[in-house]
Amino acid sequence: MIILSESSPQLPDSASLRDLIRSTEAARLAGWLVYHIPGDLPPGVSADDALWHVPVQPEIVVGLWTGYIPLPEHYEEIYQAAYARNIRLVNAPDQFRRAEEFDQFYPFIEDLTARSECVADVSHCEAAAQRIGYPVFLKGTVQSLKSDGIGSCVAHAPEELKVIAGKIMSGHRRSLGKVIVRELLDLRCSRVGPGEFPLGREYRVFVYDREIVGLGYYWEGEDDLAELQPDERKLVEHLALEAASRLGVPYIAVDIGQKQNGDWIVIEVGDAQFSGFSQIPIQELWARLTARIEGKSLP
CATH class of the missing domain: 3.30.1490.20 (ATP-grasp fold, A domain)
Structure with a gap:
């Protein structure tokens, strides 16, 4: 299993970069082989150039790209360059677009979201x-x-x-x-963030091959609404799995929020390769993801 990671000490410090660095290290500890790649390709540099240091694998292996959301054509280029090295990224280019582009995923979950x-x-x-x-x-x-x-x-x-x-x-x-x-959804909320943006009661769920590998509160910091009761967790998991099943994207992140009336609703989805981890324990997520890919079971 191979990770193509955009984490780099040369990038300006940010919460997203710190998240990416922690994720890359957790993947390494879970047994993934890490190769660092640039983000956007400079003029005249091809995806094959960017992966020059990644050896051709003796047989097809699972690959995962962790970084910042790329443009569709960039994803296609990296996907093909990786596949030429016998590395198959978990999401094909059409699946990446179905997870990331609102107009592509909305028809599948129209009745589950705003x-x-x-x-x-x-x-x-x-x-x-x-x-x-x-x-x-x-x-x-x-x-x-x-x-x-x-x-x-x-x-x-x-x-x-x-x-x-x-x-x-x-x-x-x-x-x-x-x-x-x-x-505009009226979500349950106990605090606001920068610019008075309401931090609604929202959770991010990572799903790989119809199994939840990570779930956590969406917003950073302590929040009175963050803890899920067992029955609430079941509702969130069910809704996330339903959305993932409809979209047919192998590795997907589903954001679920609770309205003021208590109902749960899908906020949106995304390709999990490029989704932030919110309050999900990163090492646990990578352990579960790795086990799922390898066909093992974890409690």
């Missing part, structure tokens, strides 16, 4: 917002601007919507040319 519309032109966002009903939550195909605060995600009127949608569309990696207009 009502949403995918819009390819900012001028059409208003019509979508009117159909869904203000206030609305806005994000790109891949990511939102929630790190900038609630004012960069939630629109209460057309003028706000136009400004936020324009900012989202200006970042191609975030939007891939689309804005997602979503029903």
Whole structure:
């Protein structure tokens, strides 16, 4: 089993990088062979160049890429370069896109998540917002601007919507040319983060081959709502497994939130290779993932 890791001491320090470094080390301790690769490829450098130091394996082995969410064409290039070395990444390129791109995964889980519309032109966002009903939550195909605060995600009127949608569309990696207009969920919440963004009661679940290998509270820090009761955990696990089963992506992360009325709902999904670990114990996740791949059972 081989890890292609983007962790590097040359990158600027950040919470994401620290998470990546810890994950790479946990994979190494779980028995994975680690090869470091760059993130985006500089001009003139091919994916094959980036993997020059990775030897051809004598037979097909499982591979996993851990790093920052790549553009679809970049994932395809690395996938093919790895496969030429007999390394098969856990998610094929079409599966990566189905997990990461909202407009691709939404049709599979439409009844499990907030009502949403995918819009390819900012001028059409208003019509979508009117159909869904203000206030609305806005994000790109891949990511939102929630790190900038609630004012960069939630629109209460057309003028706000136009400004936020324009900012989202200006970042191609975030939007891939689309804005997602979503029903604003009223999640249970006990605290707010930077920019007054409400830290709703939300959990991230890692699923590999129809089995949960990791589950933890989404937000960092202590939270009165973080602990799950046994019956709640069963509901979260069931919903995550249902979403994963519908999408058919081998290694996927599913975010589950609880509304004020007590109902549980899928927030969104993502390719688990590029998902943050939240409060999930990283070493335990890698142990369970490794055991699942090797066909072993853990308690």
